[in-house]
Amino acid sequence: MQLPLPASFHSAESRSLLAWNILRILLALFIAAHGWARFVAGGVIPFGGWLDSQGIPFGLPIAVAITAIEIAGSLLLLIRRWVLPLTIIYSLIYIAGIVLVHAPAGWFVVGLGRNGAEYSVLLVTCLLCVGLQHVKPSATQ
Numbered sequence: 001m002q003l004p005l006p007a008s009f010h011s012a013e014s015r016s017l018l019a020w021n022i023l024r025i026l027l028a029l030f031i032a033a034h035g036w037a038r039f040v041a042g043g044v045i046p047f048g049g050w051l052d053s054q055g056i057p058f059g060l061p062i063a064v065a066i067t068a069i070e071i072a073g074s075l076l077l078l079i080r081r082w083v084l085p086l087t088i089i090y091s092l093i094y095i096a097g098i099v100l101v102h103a104p105a106g107w108f109v110v111g112l113g114r115n116g117a118e119y120s121v122l123l124v125t126c127l128l129c130v131g132l133q134h135v136k137p138s139a140t141q
Helices: 012-040 044-053 059-078 083-105 118-132
Strands: none
Touching: 012 044, 012 059, 012 118, 044 059, 059 083, 083 118
């Protein structure tokens, strides 16, 4: 099927770049929404208390840091700054969420289950793929 694309999108490389940029931007917006929703709803302190209840020391400072990274880091991700370190940090945060919350609830988020791991696994996979696109080649290559 032929799509009426501008001439600049006729190469596979230019379409690939567009696709990776769209994914990076959407990830930044999703992560920003996650952090802002927690902040605006007053969920940072309860999140810190929940972390403490799970036996994680310094629950509130961790909750504050995660929320700040989701809000400020998403802006950096949006403007393509520190993409690799941010995607690794976000992946570690969401892997912890999978272990602590989502995996015990099962696989499915809706339908056959509730609050499962499937969305978080997809999110981590997308983050790591976007991060991989920003690995700098070594000088010896």
